Amino acid sequence: MRRKALTAGARAGQAGWVRVGTGDGEMSAAVFDEMGPAGQTRAPYALVEAWLKALPAEQVALKRREAEAWFRRIGITFAVYSEGGDPERLIPFDLIPRVLAQAEWQRLQRGLEQRVRALNAFIYDVYHEREILRAGRVPEALILGNPQYRPEMAGFDPPRRVYTHIAGIDLVRTGPDQYYVLEDNCRTPSGVSYMLENREVMLRLFPELFRHAAVAPVAHYPDELLETLRSVAPVHCRGEPTVVLLSPGIHNSAYYEHAFLADEMGIELVEGADLVVQDDVCYMRTTAGLARVDVIYRRIDDDYLDPLAFREDSLLGVPGLYFAYRAGNVNLCNAIGAGIADDKAVYIHLPEMVRFYLGEEPLLANVPTHDCRKPEELAYVLEHLDELVVKAVHGSGGYGMLVGPHASAAQLSEFRSLLRARPQDYIAQPTLALSTVPTFVEQGIAPRHVDLRPFVLMGDRVRIVPGGLTRVALREGSLVVNSSQGGGTKDTWVLQSDPEEPR
């Protein structure tokens, strides 16, 4: 198969979308494209390639508009903080799916399960015996002085000893077999509604495509989530547990997702003011009176959960909720204090945790990371700042981050002084050549960098829906995929069975 450069101006009715440019100039040789170079399409993408070749140019614009109209109609919008303009923006959606072979997925799945088990064991340990600290494998100061460490949780056993009921593990890829975990999200990871709605819209727009491709379904995620939540009901709970989703409300950037998940699970979507705690028991206010609540899938940060226990100025929370939790009358998912595992300096020690708690070798690698609290590593980081990515250890969402190769002299010098002032607040990583996937751009189809956030559920057992959220950096050469920084999304396919690889 040959691909000639063909652009969006192709004659009407003419089939054959072909990729233009590599997008990365001299970098392109080092970048792994998941579809493969022209003429050597990798087996999982064979169907996508055939589909693109047969897709008339004018169809693409039409389908893109249909997709946008659909997303706007269902109201799947995302509010971007601290910016003007339309407060309900759509995240751009790219029509070309990102495909993972079943074998590739199997490997990831094993690695994800192992990682989340280690994370849970670590969080349990940190709030109990602190064996890993006493063994000197993780520095004590990093944990006990961490703002995400919750002393209130010490000695408390959540049901089934599970802390991270829902974890979002951000993965990047640099080669056919090279995956790295970029970060672990153990607090309130979001984005799963995009995984589900992206599939839904693709099924609507291109039903015939799915007749040929055996793509593993993702639509049962809400069922798996509900099963997970029910499996961690408090031990005293009698009968069917009542599960609710606690949202900060319609002004939250992820409100759509909260409403969507509650709807799909058939549970009540509540706000703080809908819940009340009496004698350490949590109830919701219904038109028929108070009704007891057993499990809360909360999408509110620890700080805002209970004004009596944490931030007293919180209007989002429920006074007394923490005490109902400690009394074992209601469970919170994820657990209070699980955020300790999100810290990017704690992340450095994850491979060690896998060995320490599970006695296994890590299946998923970390990105080699410089711990700026060590003087020799700080010196290296300052010297090579223009090659590295620097991240604030407590930050998330791409805020407060420096991408060295793309930074201006002013940004570099700003971060140099930040690093010197508070080295313990930063880590640095090499700029990875993130894999690319073909993406529709102005000029046609071009490779754009992607990452992957699969969602791992943990309750009575670990459940992982095959797929995840693929985020794509739409700007040419950009490595930042965060939706708050202009990233888009793609449907993520895991093939149910793999075609024979040539060779």
Next chain:
Amino acid sequence: MLARTAANLYWMARYLERADYTARLLQGAMHLSAVRASGDREREWQAALLASGHPPVAGDSARIVHHLAFAAENPSSILSCLAVARRNARAVRTALTVDMWDAVNGTWLELRGFDPARMDEDALTAFLDWVKARTGLFHGVYASTLLRTDGFRFTRLGQFLERADNSARLLAARLAPALQAAAEPTLDDPDALAVLRVVGARRAYRVFYKGKVTPRAVAELLALRPEFPRSLLYCFEQITQQLGQIAMQDPPRSAECKRLAQQMDAQLRFGQIDDLIGADPAARLGELIQRIDRIGGHLARGYCF
């Protein structure tokens, strides 16, 4: 069901009903001010304002139109009503059917296509027609798609409590003085005609009454006719019916709300128009509006809004 969900559904329906009523008032005023003698034109606009329950607004018709239709600072302007209805709908996405959400959200999206700064007579007519069509769409869609559970009942309650309130205000604002004047008119009464126009009931009137259009007959149509879907009686039949079906574990809590609604229903069902308006129609109708308001208050308390 969650009390907040019930409140959101109730207010969503109330605000959409109010948007519809305000559009009707404005259309009525537009038409009547065109056919009135020039000295009486402003009176029509002030009457519309009064019938919407607003305090008087100084200024000409353009100001009043803006205030009732587009003013963001007026919480009952059509624009505010549609925005609040949508906000309520968004807060209870999970309690709406997809078609209901489409109707409310689609209205809000299309609203952006109207430019309040460029409202000549034609554009205003088109806008008001659109408002009526969109609220009509919402009413049809929820009646035909929403499960008959408590969510439906609270939506209904919001719609008909608001409608009862609107009909009572229309009567009080437009007909109280004419009802007081006992003399049999020689022509169709202009205020009675204005009321029929606002509620779109010229033909309905002809079905039940022959001869001249009189304030007393119009008041009867709007208050006591069980066949007319904007009459107070029709509204209270709906309200008491829905209240009776809402699930309750603690009946005393909602007892006062039910008692007041049943009392009103009985009075409308068995009363006659002369009993209802008495010797001082303005005072009696004012009292009626307050009673409807009180029922709304007890509803909120009874169901933990």
